[in-house]
Amino acid sequence: MKEDINRKLKRLDDDTEKIFESIEDLSEDQLKNQTYGWSLVQVMSHLNEAEKASLKYMQKKVQAGDKMQNSRMGNKVRMWLTNLGLKSSLKWGAPSYISNPPEYDLNEIKEQWADTRKAIHSFVEEYPDKWLEKLVYKHPMAGRQNLNGAVDSFVYHQIHHIHQIKRIRKKMNS
Template sequence: MTKATTLAQLDQLDQELSRLFRQLERYDNAPLNQQPTDGGWTVLQVLHHLILAEEASVGYIQKKLSFNPVLEKAGFRAAWRLFVVDFYFRMPLKFKAPKGVDREALPEHADFESTKAQWESQRRALRKYLSHLPDAQFDRELYKHPFAGKMSLRQMLQFFGMHIKRHQSQINRVLKEVG
């Protein structure tokens, strides 16, 4: 796993994010802030959850690298951990969000354009950060998923994609109800 393949993965994520934004640009803030009848998150709360999850992931990496740790090379175990996350995400079950990215951390009301700008800014900062990391970091278990454990940076980005896909169905369900 190289820096180039990881940044290519980020390019794909950014394309997926652009598709999500194009889908949501058709709505004004009212339906995007309307809570579904099941009491779940609004569309903009889902977006903020995803933003916070990515932000926390990058924060973990930055903190981890600040003390120059010895990092294991990502191999079968890291691939297995990502597989487990993917497996659980494909299950039609609800999962409790970790503290810091749960309902308590989400805004009651938000603006789509500022939420979009926040996420885009965060992604630009992630790209800049990854671009400046030494190549040797990209095949190491540097990221730690809150439930599954240690993975590589590329696997972190794969998780980001899975996470968005998981919540895309929730977004579609809420939009169908409130839109």
């Protein structure tokens, strides 16, 4: 199961690299342009902040150890349905605690996001196999999830915002 989680983390990292490649031709002013809603830097900041908050929650949750509840089919179904929505190009608002992302310059967000991802990789690496079916994560829409569901949500959340980045780029080029 951890092999599957690590494959998903690799995809997450690869997709993040593609995001940075897709904006490398833009100036700082273009990256911070809020004409179309969030700026591109704010989108990336939001993704980082969501992952960082999720990691913090999971780091706290694992302190319960074996007392964490086990995942059930309903948890997986809710995550699957949520991921279907995230994979689409539908739009919806962010949870209030991460709805106003800070705006950094591109190098700052790259550095911060790399630090967050490094911490996520370490968390997964150190996570005991015996807890892989424990509910360690809480998704704002899908509810409690195991570690696999958490990483799934990171992947699909990022896919959702890749659609947003493409919409912003398209409008900038109009």
